[in-house]
Amino acid sequence: MFEYHEPQSLAEVTSLLAAHGETARVLAGGTDLLVQMRKGRQQPHHLLNIKTVPGLDQIIVAEDCVEIGAAVTLYDAEKQLSAYQEYGVLCQAMHSVASCQIRNRATLAGNICNASPAADTVPALVVLGANVKIHGTKGDRLVPMERFITGPGRTVLLIGEVVSAIVLPRLNGGSRGVYLRKARRPSLDLATASVAAFAAGGSYRIALGAVGPTVIRVREAERLLAAKGLTAASAAEAARIAGLAARPISDVRSSEEYRRDLVAALAERALLALAEEVRA
Ligand SMILES: Cc1cc2nc3c(=O)[nH]c(=O)nc-3n(C[C@H](O)[C@H](O)[C@H](O)COP(=O)(O)OP(=O)(O)OC[C@H]3O[C@@H](n4cnc5c(N)ncnc54)[C@H](O)[C@@H]3O)c2cc1C
Structure with a gap:
């Protein structure tokens, strides 16, 4: 049994996470978390759906960076970033995740927070020099993608913290990247x-x-x-x-x-x- 929350702001997410500690989990697309709950590997008492937080589903293109909100799905991120050839490596990586149906629910932030050694987007984000924007009760901090995951299923996130966005640096238009993977079958x-x-x-x-x-x-x-x-x-x-x-x-x-x-x-x-x- 768990209590389901629909927070309306990042401040509400962090205060719920701080109040419930290890018993609370952020729910984004749920394509990892719900499978783990069904298998009994995770048994949270509180689920916080961050897709209800206004603004987290936006991609903001600024002069020096591109901020991909934590509720942006892989499908939407790929569609919007495909206009920038310099982010091609990330688009290829996002496109290789699972299937179209899953990419329509799953988020980029969820892919990195799940911290699977095989997560497709992580190598691409590392070569792009991406940062992870973390919101906590004391404000925001930025952590390089390369240091965000500390081991299988482990990240630098502390109790009370949530990833609010993935931040890509703006790059020279001539920058190019390639992502290749091999799996036992072409998808899923x-x-x-x-x-x-x-x-x-x-x-x-x-x-x-x-x-x-x-x-x-x-x-x-x-x-x-x-x-x-x-x-x-x-x-x-x-x-x-x-x-x-x-x-x-x-x-x-x-x-x-x-x-x-x-x-x-x-x-x-x-x-x-x-x-x-x-x-x-
Ligand atoms: C059939 C199938 C095939 C798959 N194939 C692939 C594949 O080919 N490649 C691949 O990389 N992955 C694959 N996945 C895994 C999964 O779809 C991705 O990892 C997905 O991007 C997870 O995103 P989500 O939004 O669904 O995360 P969720 O399941 O909602 O969350 C995943 C974890 O991250 C935490 N979390 C989520 N968002 C935040 C946040 N903003 N702040 C802090 N913590 C957060 C959650 O608490 C949970 O622990 C597959 C999954 C399935 C079911």
Whole structure:
């Protein structure tokens, strides 16, 4: 049994979260939370539906950033951000989540707060240099996406805090990114491994998903690409480094060995596709 709340402001969300502590959970699209409740993995006494908070379903485009409210669905975020080629890597990642029906309910904020090592949007947000805007009883704080998730199912959120938005930096129009994932079937399955690759000017970022407890930035490969430029040879070398950087486990989706080979192959493909994007 749980009590269902429809808060009308972020202040009400945080005061309910602070009052009920560990027994309260934020409900966004519910596509993770309700499944976990049904399986008995989560048994909250209070559910706070943040889709009833006015304004959280908005995307605000400012001069220096784009703020995606915590109630914006993956479907709406993809539709609106597809106008900006520099956010292509995030649009590809959002499009690869589940199915159209789920993307119509699920939120971007819910995808990161669930903190699955295989969450599709996290590698893309990391390479874009996104920040997570957190609202608490003492006000707002910004945390880099790269530091927001601390382990499987764990984030830096404290009791009484809620994610209010994901903040993307405005980027040079020439910036480009590619997201590739492999799963056991084309949709409705979590990634076995994933790679986000991003180029801005002469610098590069690479992030790996589903091959470690949290997303892995492959800084050694990024430095190599910055020094040598993105060519077929440097892409192959960077991909080899990515395979070595992975810290996969064996589970129902794949063995550890297969994941390591897979992530190297995906990284090479992603970098070659990125080279095409940059040239186009
Ligand atoms: C069949 C199926 C297939 C799926 N396939 C994929 C897939 O391919 N790739 C993938 O990445 N995911 C997949 N998912 C998982 C899920 O759909 C996504 O993670 C989704 O983005 C979660 O968003 P939501 O709004 O539904 O979150 P919810 O279920 O509402 O919440 C998820 C968690 O985050 C917390 N939370 C939500 N919003 C906030 C907030 N603003 N502040 C603080 N905490 C918050 C909740 O309390 C809960 O713990 C799949 C799920 C299903 C059921």
